[in-house]
Amino acid sequence: MELLWLFLIFLKIGFFTIGGGMAMLPLMQEELTARGLMTLTETVDMVAISQMTPGPFAVNAATFAGMKLYGVWGAAAATLGVVTPSVVVTLIVARFFAAHYKRPAVSDTMSAVRPVVMGLILAAALGIGYESLFPSGAGGLDLPVLLLACVGLALLLTVKKLSPILLITVCGVFGAVFLRG
């Protein structure tokens, strides 16, 4: 019974937020703390862990909350809940999108959206870049990270078909050895 309840809470969180994981956070925190499921400190830990672990933030947070509350089945219920609206809504939209994608009006419209998405990727790059280069605010530049990012970019520009996975792995290992906090 409480599993169904948990599923429904996360279904609501997944359905009523646009803009991804970080946009879900306020609603998620409110639902979990106001119902007395988690303390504020626990939700702070949830955010920290969800950002440190790989994968979508919302799924990480849902799995964390479910696991903490009711174990593996709780994790499954919360994760299923947060993902279900996304899957259902997107499948409907995807069918519609596929049916109309080839129309000239649609492709003409999308040609204006593509530069906007490029802007979003650029913003994401600069946002993550700023966060990692200035971890303690505008004052302190993290020089080793800047050098690592520059080396990474140089490698990507020179080595043909360098795998993103390989680069992330190598930089992660490098960080574990040389960039310890």
Place this chain on the structure above:
Amino acid sequence: MTEENNSRPGIKVYLNIFSTMFVVGLFTFGGGLSMLPQMKRVFVEKRRWITEEEIIDIFAVSQSLPGVIASNTAVMVGHRIAGVPGGLVSALGVVLPSFLVLLPVTLFYRAFIDNPVMLGVLRGIRAAVTALLLYTVWGLRKGSLRGVADLLLCGVAAVLVLLLGVNPVWVILGGLLFGAGRAVVRARKGGAD
């Protein structure tokens, strides 16, 4: 099965979508857009199942829909390649790594928070993600940044999101409205000729 595919995709296609999205889920740090480099590499460059333009359009739509952006994107891409089952398999692939990683981590999470080695790993990974995203913009510039108007749109979008903190959804919707308006004007001009 679906209108856009002439023949039913084989089991190998589903397996490839699943394994690719599993790897994407396992190596995504820092928001839905950081899925792009690996997805582009496999689906666009290696398999040639979709074009560069299509994958950008898919990201535009996925960001504007409710719910988890990563699974929205996974469903859109999977559906485009192999219909409804493709979308489901793709979503499962991108979600499963998170789930499997978080189960044990939740039990021992105190050991992870403030762990100097973990923080070092994350510092290294963030440097890589920054480089990858910048490189992706650079690699996509030919197809998606044609002319001054496109550069302007790109710049305005970046400033709105990065400096003014506008939710990307509104920025994309703005782009859609602008594009639709431009399409209407162009169609009228075309009709008048």
